[in-house]
Amino acid sequence: xxxxxxxxxxxxxxxxxxxSLNCTYSDRGSQSFFWYRQYSGKSPELIMFIYSNGDxxxxxxxxxxxxxxxxxxxxxxxxxxxxxxxxxxxxxxVLSNSGYALNFGKGTSLLVTP
Amino acid sequence: DGGITQSxxxxxxxxxxxxxxxxxxxxxxxxxxxxRQDPGQGLRLIYYSQIVNDFQKGDIAEGxxxxxxxxESFPLTVTSAQKNPTAFYLCASSDRGSRNQPQHFGDGTxxxxx
Numbered sequence: 001x002x003x004x005x006x007x008x009x010x011x012x013x014x015x016x017x018x019x020s021l022n023c024t025y026s027d028r029g030s031q032s033f034f035w036y037r038q039y040s041g042k043s044p045e046l047i048m049f050i051y052s053n054g055d056x057x058x059x060x061x062x063x064x065x066x067x068x069x070x071x072x073x074x075x076x077x078x079x080x081x082x083x084x085x086x087x088x089x090x091x092x093x094v095l096s097n098s099g100y101a102l103n104f105g106k107g108t109s110l111l112v113t114p
Numbered sequence: 115d116g117g118i119t120q121s122x123x124x125x126x127x128x129x130x131x132x133x134x135x136x137x138x139x140x141x142x143x144x145x146x147x148x149x150r151q152d153p154g155q156g157l158r159l160i161y162y163s164q165i166v167n168d169f170q171k172g173d174i175a176e177g178x179x180x181x182x183x184x185x186e187s188f189p190l191t192v193t194s195a196q197k198n199p200t201a202f203y204l205c206a207s208s209d210r211g212s213r214n215q216p217q218h219f220g221d222g223t224x225x226x227x228x
Binding site (some may be wrong): 004008031032034042043044045046049051088090092100101102104105106107 | 145147149154155156157159162172204208214216217218219220221222
């Protein structure tokens with residue numbers, strides 16, 4: 001079973017702080033990783049993707065990937081109350097017929113308090 | 115604007131009834147996917163299609179059926195054999211087979227039992 005594990009939270013951080021969200025994956029064959037934000041009652045929205053070891057920055061968001069440790073993280077700097085949502089980590093995996101799909105974690109709930 | 119349109123937004127199913135959820139995309143994506151999300155749970159793959167006239171079962175295909183007669187459309191039928199259909203259903207699409215391409219989601223359909 002190809003699993004993606006996330007702490008369900010809630011992770012509570014004060015406004016302006018750095019929120020750190022973590023994810024581990026079991027399939028060593030995974031080569032691409034995605035972070036989605038999902039507000040309550042809404043569909044997931046892509047925030048960032050990362051393919052190579054190291055850091056990738058986009059505005060207030062930084063994705064970090066360590067393939068040796070099978071670990072992905074998302075840092076949100078200067079957290080805002082509008083960042084309060086569930087964050088889904090997904091790892092790209094090859095399907096049995098050579099197709100491609102994403103394995104999703106259950107998500108981490110983030111609460112940014114004013 | 116390019117995107118994925120799911121309809122209806124809310125759907126109610128009676129006992130023994132089949133219902134069909136619509137998913138249309140104008141992103142010119144080859145691959146399309148159906149996921150189910152239960153409260154507090156991650157996304158579970160129901161069916162996926164890499165090209166027109168071809169589709170494959172995902173992790174939880176029992177009680178569901180799909181068709182892919184057009185590139186733009188990938189409807190999902192929830193049959194009476196699905197005994198626990200209440201969930202949030204999400205349709206997604208991506209460029210075909212590319213493991214580095216993210217999936218983009220529609221707004222979802224909430225299905226409940228009457």
